[in-house]
Amino acid sequence: MRRRNVKVTLGEIAKLVNGKVVGDENIAISGISDIEDAKPSDIVVAFDERHADIAFSSNAGAVLVPPGLERGEKPCITCEQPKLAMIIIAEMFAEERFSPSGISELAVIHPTAKVAQDASVGPFSFIGEMSEVGSRTIVYPFVYIGASVKVGCDCTIYPGVVIYDGVCIGDRVVIHANAVIGKDGFGFVWDGKMHRRIPQIGTVLIEDDVEVGANTCVDRATLGVTRIRKGTKIDNLVQIAHNCDVGDSCILCGMSGLAGSVKLGKNVMVGAQAGVRDHVSVGDGATIAGRAAVTKDVTGGEVVSGYPARPHKEALRIEAFIHQLPNLYERVKRLEETVRELKKVNSDS
Incomplete structure (x- = not known):
């Protein structure tokens, strides 16, 4: 994104961000x-002492820091x-995309379609x-919007997006390139001879202020609704399966996945490459660490990690033990050798 041709003083920026010069x-x-x-x-932003040291020795004209730095x-x-x-300043200088x-x-x-004037x-x-x-x-160009789709006001649909029939999208929703909304859920039943496809006759509802990353897929429900509730932000390459219910203001990081009928509460954080098995519920404010494999319900506010996912402190202890296994193996070998020698001494005496 290009810069807008704007010059302001440091004092004017401070007023915008409620800061102190x-x-x-x-200075301009x-x-x-x-x-x-x-x-x-330029102005640069430093969030901690290490980056503040670098920022103050850089070529920047000014630095924005927390108090005390x-x-x-x-x-x-x-x-x-x-x-x-930083968001306020970036919005001020950023030129709007074409x-x-x-x-x-x-x-x-x-x-028969209705497109606002x-x-x-x-x-x-x-x-x-x-x-x-x-x-x-x-x-944007090269977007496919199927039949009986409703897209709200102030939305942005980037190139290559596919929105299947019957999907409903709220206001101020952003869907990035090549995302697919409303494809059939992955449902099959073995009838003794072949995998029989389960008709996926539900839909997808994306509520207001949701952002969907590039190459993300949100599957339609088998019956009922796959729902992404208001304010949720979804990264690139995320899979949300049929009948999931993603709560308000959740964050789903890249390459994470929710299997069918997963329910996330409000403000849930799902780390990169994490997976949640089908029919699991995750409570409000829970955090799922990157690469975690969630196989059972997670209570509100809990932090889980590991494979399978467990309380984070417990997972850290297990990980620490795993790193000790090579040394433990060598110790056991030496102990076994000592035992064999003692047995030999006893048998000879």
Whole structure:
């Protein structure tokens, strides 16, 4: 994303982020950057002492830090919530991405579909019969939206997204490139001769303010609804199977997966490459560490890790024991040798 051509003083930035300037508040800032690539016109953000040391010795013109990490080498802003401040500053300098404007003549829109007058649909996109696209929603090129789909207002649907028939999407939803929403759930029954496919006649409901990463799949329900509740953020390459119910404001990191009928409470964190088996419930505020394999219910607020997943402290103890196995093996070998020698001595006496 390109930078917007904006210049502001350090003092003006401090007011925006509710921070305090230490040093010259009149220096001009025209961008925000990572520490390594910073220029004298940039501000950088450091969240801890180690990065603050690097930031204050960088080429940046100013530094934003938590209180107590300010230095005398450069002007800086101290702020109680530096991560939120970084978002505000980045939004100020970021130039909006290119997006389609209006409805392209090369888009294919069924006569019964309803597309808001101020929505945008890019070339080579398809919108099926009886589908609806809400106000100010942007549909990029090469998007497929099936029949009887409802897409709310202020959504962004990036290129290559496929939304199957009957899916319902709320307002301010972002779906990144090549995600697939509403494909058939993975359900088969062995009838003695072959795997019989179970008809997947449910749907998918994605509520307001959800973000779905690139190449992520959300399967439709066998019966009923696969539901992604409001405010949840899903990374790239995530699999959400049929009939899952993902609670408000959850985070699902890349390459994680939920098997069928998993229920996540509110504010659940699922780490990268973690998996949750079918019909498991995870309570509000629980954390599933990366690569964990969850095979049973997790209580609210609990942190689990490992394979199979167990309370994190217990998993750490087991991991520590595993690292001791080579030494333990050598000790046991020596003990066995000693026992054999003692037995030999006893048998000879």
